[in-house]
Amino acid sequence: MADEAIFLLLHNEMVAGLYRAAEQGEGENGRCTTKLESMGFRVGQGLIERFTKDTARFKDELDIMKFICKDFWTTVFKKQIDNLRTNHQGIYVLQDNKFRLLTQISAGKQYLEHAPKYLAFTCGLIRGGLSNLGIKSIVTAEVSSMPACKFQVMIQKM
């Protein structure tokens, strides 16, 4: 869909632009991932406010995670999370077998070392969304073979 195309282009240019600026010495390299993650965080907070304006109250933490996996992921990435696992002690693993932001990069292991750059924003997105639902978390991502990836959410007890 056209609106997905412009988001994809904007996201990829944001990643490229930040790393370009870092190379030219306008900032340290390690900060790029942090910047992308915090941008995602702001967007996640804003989006979740809009999406949950009229929804019913969530029953519990698992209910919230299911919302993220189904409604939230569908609105943002036009598909649901393929697999959700949890240890029922605050750790959730969200698996997306065909992550929209990676499908154009490669199918397999080529460019694997660049994949984390394209996941930082989305990690922030999830963390921001959860934050505005009252959940503090740490979100990381791992890829072993594109375009499949896993997002790990660790709930922080406050």
Added chain:
Amino acid sequence: NSELFTLTYGALVTQLCKDYENDEDVNKQLDKMGYNIGVRLIEDFLARSNVGRCHDFRETADVIAKVAFKMYLGITPSITNWSPGGDEFSLILENNPLVDFVELPDNHSSLIYSNLLCGVLRGALEMVQMAVDVKFVQDTLKGDSVTEIRMKFLRRIEDNLPAGEE
């Protein structure tokens, strides 16, 4: 879902304002990023829209306003203020989806918030052999009643032949 794009764009501008000391540098960076997006967007656009080659700048204006803007931003700007020579026109946007939820603080009065759009248009048109100058002349964020983008045709870009060939 346009909100994702709008919110992401807002986060980008905010981050750039933190990274660069003055508004002019942010404007330049937005233009540059827009250009990079534009040179790729044109391919997506041509593939989706199936429009043929434009024969003159008027056709180009129509395609930009009625097809491209509609397709990507869901709005149809109106085309006005043609120059006598037919090489300059204005796009009038009654509402600019990029600025939903946005207010410019007082210390950023020279920021051209939507400057990415200028770069996108410039980059996209360059890929179809048109060198253009694009700039905002009115902006609802700065209190104007509409947002106006002025587009000027500079020259046709000829394909460069390799050195030594005729």
